[in-house]
Amino acid sequence: MSLNIKHLLGLQDVSKNDIQLILDTATxxxxxxxxxxxxxxxxxxxxxxxxxxxxxxxTRLSFELAEKRLSADTLNFSTxxxxxxxxxxxxxxxxxxxxxxxxMIVVRHESAGVPLYLTKISKASIINAGDGRHEHPTQAxxxxxxxxxxxxxxxxxxxxxxxDISHSRVALSNIFGLKTMGAKVSLCAPPTMLPKNIEQFGxxxxxxxxxxxxxxxxxxxxxxxxxxxxxxxxxxxxxxxxYFGVTAEVIEKKIIKIF
Amino acid sequence: xKIILNKVKLINPDQNLDETNDVLIENGIIKKIGNITKDDFxxxxxxxxxxxxxxxxxxxxxxxxxxxxxxxxETVITGSNxxxxxxxxxxxxxxxxxxxxxxxxxxxxxxxxxxxxxxxVHPIGAVSKDRKGEHLAPIAELVTAGAVAFSDDGVAVKTAxxxxxxxxxxxxYDLPIIEHCEDVSMxxxxxxxxxxxxxxxxxxxxTVAEDLTVIRDIAVADYVGGSIHIAHISSKKAVQAVREAxxxxxxxxxxxxxxxxxxxxxSLDSYDSNYKMNPPLRTEEDVQAMIxxxxxxxxxxxxxxxxxxxxxxxxxxxxxxxxxxxxxxxxLGLALSELVHKNHLTINQLVEKLSINPRKIxxxxxxxxxxxxxxxxxxxxxxxxxxxDIKKFYSKSKNSPFDKRLLTGKSxxxxxxxxxxxxxxxxxx
Ligand SMILES: [Zn+2]
Numbered sequence: 001m002s003l004n005i006k007h008l009l010g011l012q013d014v015s016k017n018d019i020q021l022i023l024d025t026a027t028x029x030x031x032x033x034x035x036x037x038x039x040x041x042x043x044x045x046x047x048x049x050x051x052x053x054x055x056x057x058x059t060r061l062s063f064e065l066a067e068k069r070l071s072a073d074t075l076n077f078s079t080x081x082x083x084x085x086x087x088x089x090x091x092x093x094x095x096x097x098x099x100x101x102x103x104m105i106v107v108r109h110e111s112a113g114v115p116l117y118l119t120k121i122s123k124a125s126i127i128n129a130g131d132g133r134h135e136h137p138t139q140a141x142x143x144x145x146x147x148x149x150x151x152x153x154x155x156x157x158x159x160x161x162x163x164d165i166s167h168s169r170v171a172l173s174n175i176f177g178l179k180t181m182g183a184k185v186s187l188c189a190p191p192t193m194l195p196k197n198i199e200q201f202g203x204x205x206x207x208x209x210x211x212x213x214x215x216x217x218x219x220x221x222x223x224x225x226x227x228x229x230x231x232x233x234x235x236x237x238x239x240x241x242x243y244f245g246v247t248a249e250v251i252e253k254k255i256i257k258i259f
Numbered sequence: 260x261k262i263i264l265n266k267v268k269l270i271n272p273d274q275n276l277d278e279t280n281d282v283l284i285e286n287g288i289i290k291k292i293g294n295i296t297k298d299d300f301x302x303x304x305x306x307x308x309x310x311x312x313x314x315x316x317x318x319x320x321x322x323x324x325x326x327x328x329x330x331x332x333e334t335v336i337t338g339s340n341x342x343x344x345x346x347x348x349x350x351x352x353x354x355x356x357x358x359x360x361x362x363x364x365x366x367x368x369x370x371x372x373x374x375x376x377x378x379x380v381h382p383i384g385a386v387s388k389d390r391k392g393e394h395l396a397p398i399a400e401l402v403t404a405g406a407v408a409f410s411d412d413g414v415a416v417k418t419a420x421x422x423x424x425x426x427x428x429x430x431x432y433d434l435p436i437i438e439h440c441e442d443v444s445m446x447x448x449x450x451x452x453x454x455x456x457x458x459x460x461x462x463x464x465x466t467v468a469e470d471l472t473v474i475r476d477i478a479v480a481d482y483v484g485g486s487i488h489i490a491h492i493s494s495k496k497a498v499q500a501v502r503e504a505x506x507x508x509x510x511x512x513x514x515x516x517x518x519x520x521x522x523x524x525x526s527l528d529s530y531d532s533n534y535k536m537n538p539p540l541r542t543e544e545d546v547q548a549m550i551x552x553x554x555x556x557x558x559x560x561x562x563x564x565x566x567x568x569x570x571x572x573x574x575x576x577x578x579x580x581x582x583x584x585x586x587x588x589x590x591l592g593l594a595l596s597e598l599v600h601k602n603h604l605t606i607n608q609l610v611e612k613l614s615i616n617p618r619k620i621x622x623x624x625x626x627x628x629x630x631x632x633x634x635x636x637x638x639x640x641x642x643x644x645x646x647x648d649i650k651k652f653y654s655k656s657k658n659s660p661f662d663k664r665l666l667t668g669k670s671x672x673x674x675x676x677x678x679x680x681x682x683x684x685x686x687x688x
Pocket of ligand 1 (some may be wrong): 293412413415439490491537
């Protein structure tokens with residue numbers, strides 16, 4: 001079996017078979033990590049460029065490590081947006097990289113749509129490592145992998161995504177991916193953290209964290225960006241924590257109910 | 260020199276003129292309408308315009324010519340060439356140049372550049388110094404130099420109090436303030452806020468940002484008794500607000516661009532920055548409201564918001580790409596195809612929106628198709644089918660989402676200031 005997609009731009013249009021294949025393949029690679037030599041030749045001879053226009057050391061290192069363990073040759077191109085905006089254009093940068101005969105580009109960018117644009121100007125396979133607040137499919141695949149690893153399935157599970165959905169890039173990917181795999185997806189956040197017409201994706205909305213915990217099998221808790229949110233989308237971190245925080249107390253209520 | 264426009268349909272709603280006749284023009288002046296002698300025919304260059312329509316020269320009251328400051332994207336001359344090629348004999352150009360049109364020097368500079376061109380170029384002065392919304396620009400000085408209206412286009416006049424004072428001051432001249440309506444606290448997004456922006460993950464501007472400023476401006480204009488013109492209206496509720504204000508007798512007028520009566524935010528699914536503009540493309544409901552507004556007269560005119568940008572700038576990542584698209588060379592074709600041929604407007608109504616009303620709003624004389632008048636005319640073939648080709652644009656820039664689009668109807672020739680543009684060439688007549 002092989003993948004139907006050439007690029008991984010988002011999970012919006014990825015089929016159930018493809019997601020299943022990715023998760024199953026990940027399971028076999030997971031075992032590699034238990035070996036003394038944590039390296040397999042799967043991507044030997046493949047050149048991958050990690051094109052990071054946003055500071056995200058953690059994401060970049062994760063990709064780099066995965067690429068190296070699969071024996072790919074990797075190149076890192078990281079730049080802050082300000083320096084990229086000056087000087088050579090994004091298109092010039094990609095053309096220069098393209099000239100190096102590469103097979104794959106992993107891209108992280110502040111602007112939604114950049115991975116799609118790359119497919120039009122490059123022959124390489126494009127992996128979206130996060131574009132604006134659009135999609136972050138690999139993170140969502142990892143989230144789904146973790147859920148499956150713990151609970152053994154995705155089909156029929158009730159998953160609630162908690163936090164700043166508006167500014168999140170993993171929320172959409174999780175919604176699309178989980179729904180494709182047969183899970184029921186809901187969101188829990190104050191209305192200021194929900195993007196316009198998010199209900200169009202058939203997700204239930206909670207504003208009560210206790211209710212969200214009680215009615216779901218899994219919580220996927222997003223990070224709150226303090227600098228940005230406090231005072232504008234939420235009154236304070238304290239208030240957010242009190243009303244939407246997934247605290248030990250909130251979880252305990254659920255555990256007590258189960259037993 | 261004499262020319263004859265033979266068997267052309269003359270339409271000017273301002274004169275209740277609608278007849279087919281022959282027109283003799285000598286040295287740029289209309290000498291005869293009908294009764295043309297054999298001798299005239301022998302001595303004149305004769306243009307067979309059977310089936311074509313001759314109207315008062317079209318006028319676009321919202322263009323950006325980028326000079327001074329960004330001559331790499333457009334100049335007064337290249338912009339005027341684009342206007343002539345699109346069927347326009349007059350334009351009003353916005354003041355967001357560098358330096359801003361906030362002094363007589365810049366007005367004179369632009370007028371000087373356009374002096375010998377067929378197209379009349381009327382500068383619009385800034386409301387505030389450097390369009391910063393802090394101090395009034397020298398309005399009297401600008402009017403004396405020839406500014407035909409005032410605007411901080413790109414943004415709305417920053418505060419209600421400055422807007423109020425500008426409107427009060429302008430009562431001396433009976434000229435309007437043209438407003439780019441957008442509440443600044445809700446601005447900054449890259450597209451319209453709605454289902455599509457959520458799906459595409461792009462930061463977005465809600466329609467209420469436009470509605471709020473339209474409502475503010477109407478309230479201030481009502482209070483002061485001044486004239487407000489709403490530029491590039493795009494939201495359904497804004498159109499309704501203008502409709503209600505007009506019914507109350509408040510002096511408010513409005514314009515719509517072809518892209519706002521034609522395209523929706525669904526076009527953005529390819530993240531093509533040629534669909535990025537401000538105000539952004541809205542929803543189908545808004546598009547229908549634009550057409551309704553054009554039909555019932557709430558929207559007085561069609562203007563292009565012709566905004567040239569270089570390919571390099573437009574090819575930037577979507578959120579960094581500048582707002583705006585070209586419009587002068589596609590506007591007439593789009594309006595004929597989408598409004599006239601789809602029976603939303605009659606050709607007479609279209610002439611009002613593309614020629615008569617913009618001049619009325621700016622207090623400019625309306626060209627008359629009459630013996631003794633200066634020939635300021637556009638000759639239109641309403642049925643010619645053609646394909647937009649950005650490579651053939653006279654504009655210095657190429658940023659149009661309408662490349663390769665099939666249109667029905669285009670300008671055949673324009674005449675003004677003893678000059679004629681036809682088949683790609685300007686000549687003295
Ligand atoms: Zn504007």
